[in-house]
Amino acid sequence: MPGPYPYGETIRILRTGASPGRDERGQPLPGPDASFDVEGCVVTPRVETPQVGGDQQQARDTVIVGWTVYVPAGTQLHTTDKVRIRGVVCEITGEPGDWGRSPFTGTRGPVQFAADRVTG
Structure with a gap:
């Protein structure tokens, strides 16, 4: 079943x-x-x-630290899961956030999480 974003991409929850x-x-x-x-x-x-x-600021304004991922409403994620994004294995950092139900439309929003590349 395709997700809510027709041009979105497929990720794998490990x-x-x-x-x-x-x-x-x-x-x-x-x-x-x-x-x-x-x-x-x-x-x-x-x-x-x-x-x-700071130590990180050496002729650059921002540093890419990972990805923010929005998955379809109702996707069940655990903080112990890992995720493969574009061939890269990442850890789910912090608690995934469920946007809940819109008070205007009644539709459910996505589940959002931060993903950082697995090191070591």
């Missing part, structure tokens, strides 16, 4: 399902792959303006 138990050393076993695609998303660069005279 999720591991619940652990089926523990190994012989008592460590949790990895759960099954529960990843899924989300179509019709809006992906925009997320910028940060460095403080004047």
Whole structure:
């Protein structure tokens, strides 16, 4: 099913399902792959303006720090999920925000989250 933005892009939510138990050393076993695609998303660069005279400000005004992503209303995201955007694996930074229902139209707005490239 296409998302609300007909020219949006498809991203992949990378999720591991619940652990089926523990190994012989008592460590949790990895759960099954529960990843899924989300179509019709809006992906925009997320910028940060460095403080004047700060370490990051060296002949540039803004620094791209990741993406802001808008997914269709009702998309369930966990802070433990990762996301693949344009072939790059990112972490969901902070709590995803649900825009809720418009008091003017009654329609639901998107779910918004910040995504940062996985490092290390």
